Amino acid sequence: MIVRRCVGLLALPLLLGCCVVHAAPPRGFDVLHYSVALVPDIAAKRVQGQQTVRFKAEQALSTLTLDAGTLEVTSVTQHGRALAFAQAGQQLHITLATPLQRGASAELQIRYHGAPAFGLTFAPEREEVYTLFSTSQWMPSVDAPDERATLDLAVTLPPALLAAGTGRALPTRTLADGRIEHRWRLDTPMPGYVYGFAAGRYQQATQQHGPVQLRYLSVERSPAQLRTVFARTGDMLDFFAERAGLPYRGDYQQALVASTIGQEMAGLSLMSEAYGQDVLDDADQIALMAHEAAHHWWGNRVTCAGWEHFWLNEGMANFMTAAYLQQAQGEAAYQAQVDGWRTRLDALRAKGADHALVYADWDAPTADDRAVVYRKGAYVLHLLRGELGDAVFWRGLRAYTVANDGRSVVTADFQRAMETAAGHSLQPFFDEWVYTAGTAAQ
Missing domain, CATH: 2.60.40.1730 (tricorn interacting facor f3 domain)
Structure with a gap:
């Protein structure tokens, strides 16, 4: 999902060397x-x-x-x-x-x-x-x-x-x-x-995937084409459920609409008709639907407490998409995602547009701001995975997700979960990559 505009945000100072906590405007x-x-x-x-x-x-x-x-x-x-x-x-x-x-x-x-x-x-x-x-x-x-x-x-x-x-x-x-x-x-x-x-005026197709009923909708695509477009949906839900430590709950619907870059909702994801055609032309073009599916854990069930922590939603969904592609399409597919993130981060730094992942100015984000949250956020998770190793990283991510199911979180919650899994402080890593602009891409 790309946010067009968010209102009612509170500007927060970034505190170097410590975790920025949520300080939403008091609603009463x-x-x-x-x-x-x-x-x-x-x-x-x-x-x-x-x-x-x-x-x-x-x-x-x-x-x-x-x-x-x-x-x-x-x-x-x-x-x-x-x-x-x-x-x-x-x-x-x-x-x-x-x-x-x-x-x-x-x-x-x-x-x-x-x-x-x-x-x-x-x-x-x-x-x-x-x-x-x-x-x-x-x-x-x-x-x-x-x-x-x-x-x-x-x-x-x-x-x-x-x-x-x-x-x-x-x-x-x-x-x-x-x-x-x-x-x-x-x-x-x-x-x-x-x-x-x-x-x-949709056509529709339904499928049963274990306890989850899948439903696909489109004006332009036939039921048979919809089953082809969304053939990997059940596998995606299984993968994310295993990594999250939480099964998908309820039924899941995906609709191809006139125009959107992609949107997750509770139990429903929207993509464009043009994207559906892309998948029919090339069955490997499944990253967008994986991204929206990932949000049903990271975004919907575990939600950033304030937009200054939005990378916990979007960087995480981008990273989990790459992790799914790694399983479904192989290591080269994962590395292609990583290379894309690194290239975009290098471009941000070349123009002086890089900044901390946790930051207060998400009221009217630019394309560069979105790149920081979506792409740099995913890249930082890739780096953390490399630093901790797969066993520790996935154990920490699962613990973070399970502990915060149904809650709103800040970056400190994620950091604590990963530190617990690692058995030591990760403050230097988070200071360098999350709370400040960081150094040259690795």
């Missing part, structure tokens, strides 16, 4: 559950929505602030009573009717509409709509990756369309006008950026 509340009902108008590229937000006060609370992108909120109510609210700077500020004491819970209802410029992508020529990362552009929510909540999602669509969404599918409902309400429930709290859905 914890979202427990979202219940969202959407009605997208694909032809008009607009959406209407209503939702219930259940939250708990973590301090005395009189105002609830959510990210809301460019959505226009029309009403906020609590038990049928209208609440005062204001929108500014892509945020929604709601004044509670009665201040909450710490530990108290409450629910609010929000109605809204809008024409998101991103986050919700419409392709009318394909009768398709799908989400891409910026969840607050289609439902008021908390953008921060350390905020986890459960979700009920309903999307009302024309009857000819198929849909996939985050969470387990619930029975659809046929409305009086013939439209279909597609519903999903996410029972495990997840960060909001992995919420989403895709809908279109």
Whole structure:
């Protein structure tokens, strides 16, 4: 996944020679559950929505602030009573009717509409709509990756369309006008950026891989072609589960949509139709789907606590992709990935664009910033693997993943797990490669 824009970040000083810890802006509340009902108008590229937000006060609370992108909120109510609210700077500020004491819970209802410029992508020529990362552009929510909540999602669509969404599918409902309400429930709290859905005039194929049902969707590809494109999906899930020490849970869906560089969601990954054709042309072009599959452990289940630690999501997914290619396609495939990372890092350093992996300025990342997080991050994991040896490295990575399943993490959590596996301090390595720009590529 490539992040287009993240909001609400706190600039943190980088402390040389020690671990930068998470210091998210205090919200004063914890979202427990979202219940969202959407009605997208694909032809008009607009959406209407209503939702219930259940939250708990973590301090005395009189105002609830959510990210809301460019959505226009029309009403906020609590038990049928209208609440005062204001929108500014892509945020929604709601004044509670009665201040909450710490530990108290409450629910609010929000109605809204809008024409998101991103986050919700419409392709009318394909009768398709799908989400891409910026969840607050289609439902008021908390953008921060350390905020986890459960979700009920309903999307009302024309009857000819198929849909996939985050969470387990619930029975659809046929409305009086013939439209279909597609519903999903996410029972495990997840960060909001992995919420989403895709809908279109899809063809589909399904396969059973052990306890996991695999489902593939595309407008342009036949069921037989979809099985060919995603032939390695089950093997990928098995590999990542073994390395993580955690089995994949739930079912897994992959959709080829009009255009995307790739997007992971909870139980759902999106890739482009063009990418699907690439795989049909060359069966070895599986790195992108492996990257998105890897995120279901490193990104979704173990999530960076703040964007300054984003390399724990993206550098890890890139590295794990290469590790899978090493198993599936041989050592040369792994080394080709490593060579690509090293070459990009050399280019960053030549232009003075290299910097620490842990850094505060991820609000509007440049291509060079993304290269640091994605490619340098993966390269540093490769170097750590070489320093520790395979047995210690994989033992440490497994311990890190198992211990932090369902948690938000900072780089210090990863460092501690690897030090425990190694039996000694790794501070010099992390000082050189993670907390500072590092030295010349090895």
